[in-house]
Amino acid sequence: MTKAYQGYLIDLDGTMYQGDEAIPFASDFVKALQEKQLPYVxxxxxxxxxQQDVAMKLKKLDIPAEPKQIVTTSLATASYITENYGQSRCYVIGEEGIHKALQEEGHTITETENCDVVVIGIDRNITYEKLAKASIAVRNGATFISTNGDKAIPNERGLLPGNGSLTAVISICTGVDPVFIGKPEAVIMKEALHVLGLKADEALMVGDNYATDIQAGIQAGIDTLMVFTGVTPFLEYEQLPVKPTHYVHNLKEWLEKL
Amino acid sequence: MTKAYQGYLIDLDGTMYQGDEAIPFASDFVKALQEKQLPYVxxxxxxxxxQQDVAMKLKKLDIPAEPKQIVTTSLATASYITENYGQSRCYVIGEEGIHKALQEEGHTITETENCDVVVIGIDRNITYEKLAKASIAVRNGATFISTNGDKAIPNERGLLPGNGSLTAVISICTGVDPVFIGKPEAVIMKEALHVLGLKADEALMVGDNYATDIQAGIQAGIDTLMVFTGVTPFLEYEQLPVKPTHYVHNLKEWLEKL
Structure with missing residues (x-):
């Protein structure tokens, strides 16, 4: 018999949608959680x-979601900085999400290398000057934080550089490794459990990517449900070093176990 | 007695100049080579x-130099591509030196990811789109070449990202390691010996940086003269795993051995 989980942590890309299309049964699955009053983020x-951008995208795909149910690496990064360093002056490489999350958490964003913390997230407007300022700041002793270590981002053109690849410029230049916040790190999972209001052993992490989603669950002591609708194909299941707690080919299979 | 070398390979930064200032005795040293009709590059x-830019800078510092005596990583990269792949369509991330060297060697520079070779050199106008195109091309099978692996560039502001750090974006995104051309690789040394018209055991490599200049000599089977006027301090000499053939505190000490 399957354990009755009291709440769900759900990945997006490859689990809920692929590009602009919903994954089959993603909507049915989330609606079922809602009907059974099982909390989810x-x-x-x-x-x-x-958070607003993501909730709106999910709603358009008929997947019920409120902004407060979206735990992004930006949000987890902003909380992590507060918890570990208090209100900080941050030099930021990144796009709207990370800037907004840091500001809403009360951190100060500075345009100079004179800062407490360097934060890097994906930035499609990256420049040499941004990388130079960040490198100088880290070498001068600023705390170095990267929202996530994803090496590549799938896109209709192919695999484009992810934030983990951009982060490498600073870590190689300075010899300092950053703290990574996103999956598979435990930091974002701790934040997600906090938002959900549950303990690790009460929740289930649902995702398609073994290296990020499932490893994040394993490392945070959260049971995992792997779906083969995204990055990691079922063919690789046999070779996985530590297996997910459960797997399904698609989320319809899980509906009957709810 | 010191071996009589028939020609000299000479590093620039930290050996001939530091920023815009000549290193003491650099000019005397090169003039002495010229008087004794010892070839040098x-x-x-x-x-x-x-090559023109560099020769002009040296001349301003009273160091005799002609453009054809300057062996840059750009030049060595252009020759390496011809030798190994023939005339190629190159997608280039880099500044004037690499563009000019490739064009003068007869290669075609393309603005699209549809290319034979991806070449990356330091580019202070780097963009996400350039890194994306290069990553897509490498993943599609283009040969991946980096002019040099220097992690950082010293500058009055501090240590800024070097080409080795920028190159990491593409190698981490694609999982493909580039061929590096510059010191300490043997490729550039082979090119320099070719321009000099000498064999490895006839020449002497002079430089201040153990990790690049001296290692380049060691790996190419060229005797080395280390000078302590730049990056590597004399304090580190005792710890060097393989010692340079000779060392001097400054080039004046070598003048009497010419």
């Missing part, structure tokens, strides 16, 4: 979007 | 400048 390594 | 990992 979405957990994403995307630092560029705000 | 300068070997630099800087891919942004042309």
């Amino acid at each position: 979405f957990v994403t390594n995307n630092s560029s979007k705000t | 300068f070997v630099t990992n800087n891919s942004s400048k042309t």
